[in-house]
Amino acid sequence: MPCYQPNSNRPKWKYFEHCVSGSPMLAKCLLTIRPKMRIILIQPCILWLFLEATFSNLNMSAQQIFVTGANGFLGSHVIHQLLEKSYRVRGTARGAKVALVRENFASYGDKFEAVLVENIAMDDISEHLRGVHAIIHVAAPIPSKRDPKVILDGALAGTLDVIRQAEKAGIRKIIYTSSMATVRNPSGSLTDKDWNPATEEETLVASPYAAYMGAKTLAEKAVWKFADEHKHVDITVLNPPCLFGPFVPGFRIPKPDYAALSTNLYIYQWLTKKGGRAFPKVLGNADIRDVARIHVEALTSDPESSVGRKRLLIASTHDGNYKEAVLFVADAHPELRDRLVDANTAPQFPADKFLVDLKRVEDVTGVKADSYYTWKETILDTIDSLLAVERSWATQGYEIEIPALEDYGL
Structure with a gap:
């Protein structure tokens, strides 16, 4: 007081x-x-x-939140912020990443638990849902050169399986991470009523990124169909754009695994002059920390019956000009000038940010648009984090070979 x-x-x-x-x-x-x-x-x-x-605070600390994709870029940030707010968290990971996730969040003791879920679309997770208050479903296939059917099945079946098992377990609060890709459409309008027109047929024969966009669209539509049929389950869908930002404290990538860099691979590309595309093809971005915070605050949002359908479009309030971003890095890190891509090769878009209704995000979650990280903070924090990862690899004797974005379907 x-x-x-x-x-x-x-x-x-x-x-x-x-x-x-x-x-x-x-x-x-x-x-x-x-x-x-x-x-x-x-x-x-x-x-x-x-x-x-x-x-x-006691009530919050008593609540167990189930988070999928615990070792992912966004999932790890969501977990970190939940733990910082005294929630108890149970996070999913695959294979050897379970041990890595446990290591990342070991400082939180028994507040965090990592569980093995090899296939989110097929595994029975009912035992892991015991005592869970709410689910934040973040895990999803990212753009890749895999068969589009694999991407579609992972997004669609994986999402429906999680929320169906959650409802059966008596869980009544679900936060689902969708994407701005489900909103983008030929008209250019970006509201919670807009949809990507992609069909299943188009998705199955699409290029890697288009297949990702189609898969996320079809998955989100399935979520809303489920919501309409299960009014007793309170569902919030969050639609962020391309995400940048530092990795969470303690996050480790033991050996070169460029896919683990997620969309930060775009920015890592700026540190090589070997040619090829070094920037995203589309405008719009958000800081991973802001998006994670909105996920966490959505847990305490009022139900749909009070505030209406909670499909929340998220984007940075700041202009995300890529030429300007490269110059930020050059000024802050003179030692990188010989490595940096030419800022003049950065794409010029009609606008440098998505114009979406962030007042709606504030009304539902309480997160104010003027609290978002600036573009400069996002870029410089991301570069510092990437350089730390690179140093850890170099110290272990690994050769650093920054791959082409196309190799990862970006």
């Missing part, structure tokens, strides 16, 4: 407003009462606020 400072410009009643549940009228009335009587009246209010905050 803020202390009242006699010489401050803050009105006296503003201090008391915090003690009476935010009521200006009651706060002003307190000023008409003798100081000793005022203290007697305020003390129960202060005690109530203290107990409310305490039990709120």
Whole structure:
């Protein structure tokens, strides 16, 4: 609670407003009462606020959140922020990555648990859902050169299997990570009513990135169909664009695994002059930390019955100009100038950001648009994180060979 400072410009009643549940009228009335009587009246209010905050934190720490894709770029950030807010987290990973995830979050002790789920589209995860309060389903196939059917099955079957098992387990709160790719359409309109027109037939014969866009679109449509048929389950869908930002503290990629860099591979490409495309083909971005925070805050959002359908489009409020970004890096890291791509080769788009309704995001989750990371912060934090990964590989004697974006379907 803020202390009242006699010489401050803050009105006296503003201090008391915090003690009476935010009521200006009651706060002003307190000023008409003798100081000793005022203290007697305020003390129960202060005690109530203290107990409310305490039990709120206890309730949060008692909640178990199930997060898919714990070793992924976004999944690891969501888990990190959940743990920082005192939630208990159970995260999924595949194969050897389970041990790596446990290592990444070992400092949180028994607040974090990693479980093996090899195939999110087929595995029975019912045992892992025991005691779970809510699910944040982040895991999904990323753009790749694999068969489009594999990408579609992973996105569609994987998503439906998770939410069906969650509903059967009695879980009533689901946060699903979709993509801005499901919204983009020939009209250029970007609202929560817009859809990518891709069909299943088109997706199955599409290029790697188009197949990813189609798969995410069909998966999200299936989620909303499920939501319409299961009104007792509160579902929030988040639609972010291309994500950049640093890896979470403690995140480790033991040996060169460029796919693990996720969309940060775009920025890593700027550190090679071997030719080829070094920038995304489309505009729009968001900082991974902002998007993770919106996921976490969505857990406490009001139900659809109160706020309407929660399909939230997310994008940075800042212009994401790639030429400017390369110059940020050159200025901050003179030692990289000989490695950096020519800033003049950066694409020029009609606009440098997606214009979406971020007020809607704030209304539902409480995350304000003016709290988002700046473009410069995002870029420089990402570069610093990538350089740290590169140094760890070089220290172990690995040869660094930055691959072409096309090799990863980007």
